[in-house]
Amino acid sequence: MREHLFDCVICNREVVDYTSRNGRDRHIEPICRGCERYYSDKGPDAGAFMDRRMACRLSAIANALQGTAGSMDWERRYGCS
Ligand SMILES: [Zn+2]
Numbered sequence: 001m002r003e004h005l006f007d008c009v010i011c012n013r014e015v016v017d018y019t020s021r022n023g024r025d026r027h028i029e030p031i032c033r034g035c036e037r038y039y040s041d042k043g044p045d046a047g048a049f050m051d052r053r054m055a056c057r058l059s060a061i062a063n064a065l066q067g068t069a070g071s072m073d074w075e076r077r078y079g080c081s
Contacts, residue, residue: 008032010039010064024049031060039063 005015009030017027027033036053039060043052 006030008035010035010061024053028053028057031057031064035064036060039067 001019002016003019005017005019005027006029007014011032011034013032013034015027015032021027025033036057040056041059041063043056043059047055
């Protein structure tokens, strides 16, 4: 059964999936797989799959934060209000 699992902290989309899904492709809070793929750096080459995935997820969150901070900074400097 598909269920609302959480809202992605990057794109705010609702993540809906089978609650029974388990394994390497499952969604892991707090970001969706889409943002995970889009924002992540290339992960490490060695290590267990889920460890590498965690490294990718952390870099994705860091990159998204940096992007948001950058656009806020730009707006503060050059935005008209
Ligand atoms: Zn997302």
